[in-house]
Amino acid sequence: MRTRLFSLLFVAYLVAACTKIYPTAPTAPDPVPAPTPTPDVIEFRVFGSNLLTPVTIRHIDPVNGLTIVTSSPPYFATVQTTAPEAFVYLEASGTGFSTAVLQVQIFANGKVFREGSSVGPVLFASASGTVHR
Secondary structure (H helix, E strand, O other): OHHHHHHHHHHHHHHHHHOOOOOOOOOOOOOOOOOOOOOEEEEEEEEEEEEOOOEEEEEEEOOOEEEEEEEOOOEEEEEEEOOOEEEEEEEEEEEEEEEEEEEEEEEEOOEEEEEEEEEOOEEEEEEEEEEEO
16 A cells, blocks of 8 residues: 555656746847838929020939930939938030020929029029938
8 A cells, every 4th residue: 555655656746747837938029120211212303495406414313423415305314312411413504595494403302402594595504412311
């Protein structure tokens, strides 16, 4: 009888030892992804009226550098950049009648950033500046 009791206690001890609960190590929270910066949208626009010839357009942006185009207005170009600051430049030159008009505009994120205009037979209009985030 003692051996049975001893055997029963020994088995109960083994069962109790097997059911011991170990605490789990804390898990690290999921890493938060870094926010992707929203790019700035820079638009170059050239308008004109009463022109005799196509105009020469030059613009500088941080993505393409200097771009030179000969075109009849209207002219539109767009770039996107995530740079913290960007120097932009736009100029247009041409010839027209005495009532000719040439206008250049730089838009940053949908708002007029800089603009310039020229009126007369010899036309030169420019605008430039540094766009900051």
